[in-house]
Amino acid sequence: MSVSSAQESVSDSLLAEKAVDEPLVTPLAGFRFIPFRRSDLLQMLRSEARLGPAQERRFEGAVLAISENFRNDFHDSRQALKDLYADLDPDADTRQFPDSALPQDEAVKQLTERLAFLLNRANYEELSEGQLKKAFRSKSLFQIRLRVDLKDFGDVMLFCRGSSERTATVKLLFGLIKRQVRFLNYERVVLFLRFADRGAKTDSEFTPGRVMIKLFQNVPDADLEMLFPNTRVAMRWTDRLLIGIPALASGAIVATTKLGAPLLLLGALGGFWLGLHSEPVALDKRGLLVIGAGIAALGVYLWKQWSSYRNRKERFRQALTRDLYFKLLDNNAGVLLRVLDDAEDSECKEAFVALYFLLAEARALSAKELDSVIEDWFALRWYARLDFEIEDALKKLEYLALAEEHDGLWNVSVQTSTSVVDPS
Template identity: 75%
Template sequence: MSSERAAPEESSIAPLTGLRFIPFRRSDLLKMLRAEDGLDDEQARDFDDAVGLIERAFRDEFHLSRQQLKDCYADLDPDADTRRFPGGSSLGDETTEALRQRLETLLNRANYEVLTDAQLKKAFRSSSLFQIRLRIDMKDFDNVLLYCRGASERVETVPLFFGLIKRRAHFVNYDRVVLFLRFADRGAKTDGDYTPGRVMIKLFQNVPDADLEMLFPNTRVAMRWSDRLLIGVPALASGVIVATTKLGAPLILLGTLGGFWLGLHSEPVVLDKRGLIMIGAGFGALGAYLWKQWSSYRNRKMRFRQALTRDLYFKLLDNNGGVLLRVLDDAEDSECKEAFVALYFLMAENRAITDEDLDGVIEAWFTARWQARLDFEIDDALQKLQRLGLAVEQEGLWHATPRVPAASAASL
């Protein structure tokens, strides 16, 4: 394959099972539910009223969370353009841990899944679809967190060695990836661009698991053995030609001169102007050859970096404070969607039902009607409805109570 990532010739996608994320917009999901016509006119009005209650409750809750999260991140934000309050928080471990815990809670509510250290190490060992070798030094960070959402198994047929060979690559692709990093203090080894103690948060899209290395800010491009061979073999062959054609006579002359100086033979050697020109021309040709090979190596690495930069340009969605606001919005949407779905099917059943049976009905509806296989969080959804007074549980059976007054909605 060329230094730039070639377009796959064949691709297939299979969504992974067991994912909590509902892959539909909030407004579209409401249209999908209402189109089922599973409620009579009175129930439909009650459902609409309950939808308004759910949206108001989560809007108020996440408005408060938004300010708390911004305050928690303020002194750690590398993009901050405001002055620090002298009595404010520090850049220490306690502040970072508080931010991390808040972010983890928020990402969980937005249906993101954590990538464990084992998964990350496996991804680092995998062969990159980008067809370059990437290296990162994890010592630059003392706190790393990776969360993903919308994973699917994919198969791509990619060309290798200028299309002469084709390889089928199996990998997991993440629709969204959130990266949380805290820069470490490495003393004299600290990069000037990394302020120790600062926290960087990035949001990416469409990331293969084998290419997670490219998301880190200290990624370095390294030459693969195949690339070194592509440069090294022709360079060695041409080097032999240069040595025999351009350096043969100068080396013989220098060898003879050296032998006379060392007393290996008594016949004097005259080094005239013509000989000096011949030696200078030979070593000049060697220098030009070595410079050409070094330029070829450097230019190939530069093409790798350009391809990496271009790929990241389309994958990066947001930075730092902007990521927090996006995730807050995602979490609010996820909480609302789960409550909408649970309430609708609880009302449509029009009877008391166990949480397990209701979970089966909902997951079957998503699979059969919308080809979306997911692991619906029925326990969490029912608890939300219960706190809002929209559902009750008695002896393990649940039923909807959407007409219960809820002017003073319970705190979530």
């Protein structure tokens, strides 16, 4: 569970284990995302001061051409995505024009394909079904059992971007014991859900066919279940024991102090009615009061135990809700717009970096050599380990007539063209 200062307030005495300090973070290699803003990345490249005056002018002109190309490209994608999602959006406040609407299944199919393509351009990775099931089996950092019924959804997709392995100190047994745990943390997670029609079992808040899209930050892989709208909190055996043992002890006290006389009287009546003894038992007004008092005491005891169980579960839910408050970044159509912006930035950043180092090296390089130069620069200069998409970056530069390849070696184009086309 994330342990930033805002989220540390989530700590609850009822949580058997909870992170209590800032985690150690180890970035994982293999993710394509460049973790710097577009404007900052340009400043980082310029600060290298490895280009001569003519090369600097060429680079700055190419930056403008690259930015203009992707601005136009994503402007068209933005409207197409909005139109596809309009009739599936649970938050829509516009009326539907019948002649313009696609069949729902076709709209969902096109939306999922376009969204997956867009997220890939924004450097998100899709979690496989196996990875999702593994995460569901993992032990939650909240140390509670979370359950999700996937049958409520016709389609489920999870995408993540940015991953790090974190270490945090957690408490055991009300802080008496502390131990270190390691967990995989996703910086960004996009959740895509289409609600299924389950007939009478359909939740009243889940409109069949509607599509929900959520964007979250800082999500441990073991707590992916809490992102779903139908998450249920289940009590672990340790939590049940914490309630059950005191309940049994207090139950024994109630049985001996409050229920002794009523039980003896009821036992005598039962024995007489069953013929176990012949001596009649007088059930007078006092006897009825004794039995009534015993039943009332038993009812109060059972109600207190049920309330204790219910209140404990409710506090777990409140803790999850507070934590989720800090993780949620955007909903539905807003997610599409944010991801579009992220994808545009990612495409531009990859092209900027590849072009700069082709200019800075001032010689023809193979894709593998250029990839090594760029990844080493990020790792050694800026302490960022990533898997740079060199083939995709060079493809963009080639389509933009900013780079060319001969015999497996790449170099900047002899004549930079300002007429740009869609490189995707």
